[in-house]
Amino acid sequence: MKRQLEYIDQMFDNIIENRIKANSNKIDRVVEEDGSKDFLRILLELKDQKDTPDVIVAANDTTSTMVEWVMAEILNNPVVMRKVQDELTEVFSINNIVEESYLHKLTYLDAVIKETFRLHPLLPLLIQKSPDESCKVGGYTIPKDTTVHINVWAIHHDPDNWTNPLEFKPKKFLNGKWDYNGNNMKFFPFGTGRGICPGIPLGDKMLTCMLASFLHSFEWNFPKDEEFDVNDKFGFVTKKKKSLVAIPSQRLSDKTLYMG
Template identity: 60%
Template sequence: MIKALGDKIYLTVITFSSWWPEVDNEQDKLARIIVAIFVPAFLVVLYKWMLYNTKWARSSLPPGPYGLPIVGYLPFFGSNVHEIFATMGQKYGPIFSLRLGSKLHVVVNSSDVVKIVARDMDQNFANRSPPLTAATITYGGIDIVWSNSDKNWKNMRKILVSQVLSNTNLNTCFRTREIRKVVNEVYNKLGEKININQIAFNTTQNAITNMLWGNTKSGYNANEFLDVKFKILELLGAPNISDFFPMLSWFDLQGINREMQKQFEYVDRIFNSIIEEKNKVNDKIDGTFGEDETKDYLQILLDLVYQKNDPTTFNMIHIKALLLNIVIGATDNTSTTVEWVMAEILNNPDVMKKVQEELTDVIGLNNIVEESHLSKLTYLDAVIKETFRLHPPNPLLLHRSPVESCIVAGHTIPNGTVVYINVFAIMRDPNNWENPLEFKPERFLNNKWDYNGNNFKFLPFGSGRRICPGIAVGEKMLINILASLLHSFDWTLPKDEDFELSDEFGLVLKKKKPLIVIPSQRLSSVSLYN
């Protein structure tokens, strides 16, 4: 049947081309080429839509809306996709499908079905279907986040977890000096309005880059680098026609991938300059370190490259892809969550009181936050978990794609399908949580909840082999920043600022309106702020 359709398309193009009169005009020639491309493309997509919407085809797929020819359900989409998917789940059930452009998408809104996808059939659902911009910025998708579950991905993840993010390296490389700097910075702005997300982002950014490459700052402007990061995040979250219609990706009709290519060239140039400077330093010190000196993450990765006999196993391109994952992934998620936690605490005075009482009991008002205190802050930890439940950084996680067609909950999921796990809906499901819209940290005080993805009712970072590998460093940094800000200062909302808790969908689920707050001194001595 498909072959017959292909023959018809070919004959149509040939017939159309022979009917078009011979011309020398360049515009007419261009028009003829475009028509010759788009007519068969249109017919193929139309055929797929008709095939998808036949009763026998739809009966095996998860239920869902039919959509329109060619574009599918795209015209009916709004901006907050996670909420739309949650509402559709109430209508179509715990798993449903819809076509967006020429691609089939499946959405999972149930913890029971997530268990099948993320644990029982984890290996089959371990691939990705990266957007075009993601492949561009990650050196062709060879990183940990967007690459398929192949030998390269397994090697990269093993290196990140065992070599870079091991407990030993986390304890060695993590420094509180950036957090002490931000406490001093906030102290110098007592009584003034502060954008809490900006404060948290700058702190996280400085801490992450110090962990990655220490004092190596060669060849780039910090503010310009931040602008490029924001642009990358914007482009990664932007709807792109090329992703919904891959056959049109070559044209890059919106210019999104061309813009991402510019950001890639800038970031690659920066990484090259940092690596070059690091190599020069290594040449001077012969690669040896004193007892009081520590290796930053980049040095650890470079040592791995130089120790390998096979340069294809782990090379400089892999290093740059890993650096990009950490720089992009850690900073925005952490700063956004700091803002959400602060917003929920300020919106719940009883919670604020309990948090600060715990901080006073554990640390004292004549002392500053140390890393040894963090594990004792059980109520603050519960507040953070409750915030993740209501405001997950990635409400749909990063989508998966099955390697082979399979059956899930009685429905066929074809290979190559884009599969979303809607943790936003799962973690607000009244079947899983009592009074799910209420901010109640006490529900996390029973020690049965963690971030490891074993309880499918609470999955802020995913589950299975594609769970976020940087949970440890993110958790450590998040509680340290929050504990320091909440212990060092009292916080109030400006009287002339409207307060709300609405969100804005994107690659990271951000607070729609920035949280503006006013700090005042809480500790007993001014010297504690230096």
């Protein structure tokens, strides 16, 4: 893993160095016809500005952490696992591997992922906010430059927002339109407004693809005498206190797996 991390870092370094060189030669073609800029260009411009505050805080293990939480909840709920696998069989058939172009049809798996984000938001206090000017929110005065933390974990577990909030019930996300855009104040695991996570589209697709592949290709079970543990370890990213251990067994044919 350390070798792979060095390889990835080198890739990023090459991309950044090439962009800096292109900018200095005024041949940067990343600006679109409508004047928009890509994410890297914006970051480089901010870097060159004086007195620029920190604009990004990120973790590189959020997707893998969420895969573990979703798999743990599914393993603890055999009925949910069967419904997910039935949907995967219907969409892909038992003779095909998971394909990205059909992920949007996995409505039940999407509901399972959203319910897991509700129960186990990765960033329970989100990214802290700090107003440029004093303002009033909900009748409270927030002085300028105050550090504000939003307890999204409490919002996601509030009985005024959710019936039986401690229970894992994916069906609640099958009714109505739920997304990660931060417009619904009952459910916004990635934040809201200008501070919302910029990696939502990529992270959502990666998470769905990984889980679909795991659950379509294999059956999963807890080891003998292994008990389900949902305790978490509080931090900037909330992880399981005890790492998940699961045993896979082949679900697809050898030929299908080989072709994949």
